[in-house]
Amino acid sequence: MKPTKGEQLFYLVNEGILLLAALSCLFPLLHVIALAFSDFDAVMSGFVTLWPKGWSTEAFQLLLEGGRVPRALLNNVIITLVGLVLSLVFTTAAAYPLARKRFYARRFFTLAFVFTMLFNGGLIPTYLVVNSLDLLNTYWALWLPGLVSTFNMLIIRTFFLSLPEELFDSAEIDGCGELRTLFHIVLPLSVPVFATIALFYGVGYWNNFFSVLIYINQADMQNLTLLVQQMIQSQSILEGLNNAPDAGQIPMTPESIRAAGILVLVTPMLIVYPFLQKYFVKGVMIGSIKG
Known part of the structure; x- marks a missing residue:
């Protein structure tokens, strides 16, 4: 038409x-x-706009040859990968029973999860809890408080609900328990939604600087996100990079160092996203059809 x-x-x-x-x-x-x-x-x-002038990679060499940036980048990778695996495992563990109709308390626990989306303890009580558990200056302070996102859990739960009930009935007839049904039937069919949720969690952990700022005081444990944020706000860090013993002979402007730090930070996510893009829309749409 x-x-x-x-x-x-x-x-x-x-x-x-x-x-x-x-x-x-x-x-x-x-x-x-x-x-x-x-x-x-x-x-x-001040004439640099949208195209480099006088091509130079000194800013990247200055960042990557220094001691703080490579270590902070490694910390970013550790925080993201471990946090991503833990969050996916526990989010799936929460979503699967809430999607099973035979689970008699699923309505109560679903409402309990939704309640946490509306109300939370706040920053200071959360800090006191983390401190009382002796988690300060450990990465567990970054992983445990936000281990399961209710929003992501509801998306996975809704995806599980969209699977035909006959699949579970046939698996039960064949003698599969709940764990075997989950690992051999449900998970292989859930690649789109898991790719989508992995992207959500991965971006969240990779860009997390506020929790690192609050809970991690040791400089060698801080991630690149926090370091770039400090580079944007603090002139002394940029001067320290410029004056480092292994810095190049040509000084770099603060603008170049900040821009190089931002590119080093965002490039991994720009590389990963195209591989997950084909699952992204499908995972979100399928996970939001059925309530």
Whole structure:
């Protein structure tokens, strides 16, 4: 059916708005890339916009040859990978029984989970609990308080509910227990939703700086996200990187160092996302159809 002129106008305006929104996200990234790869004189002149001038990788060499940035990047990887695995395991462990109709208390526990989305103890009580458990300056302080996201758990639960009940009946007839049904039937069918939730958790752990700022006081345990945030706010950290013994002979501007740090931080997520994109929309849509 051929669209009417009104529909064509709507599509045109809609596409124009989406294009402007995309450009508003793309231009800052291009500017950061240009600052990171431009040389000292070009950045100091203030004429760097969307394309590098006087190509230089000194800023990245300065970051990666220093002691803090590689260690902070490794901490980011450890926090993200371990936290991602733990969160997926425990979120699945919470979602699966709540999706089984034979679980008599599933309505009560579902409402209990939803209650935590509306009310929480707050920052100070949470800090006191973490401190009382002697978790300060450990990564468990980053993993345990947010181990299960209720929103993500409800998406997985809804996906499990969308699976045909006949699958569970046939598995029971064949003698499968609940664990075997979960591992051999449910999980292989749940790749789209798990890829989506893994992306949610992964981005959350990778970009987490506030919890690290509160609970981790040892500099060698802090992640790159917090270090970049400190680089943006603190001039002394940038001067320390510039004056490090293994720094290059050519000094770098604070803008170049900040831009290089931001690129080092966001590049892993930009690399991972295209591999999960094909599952992303499918996982969210399937996990939100049935209540």
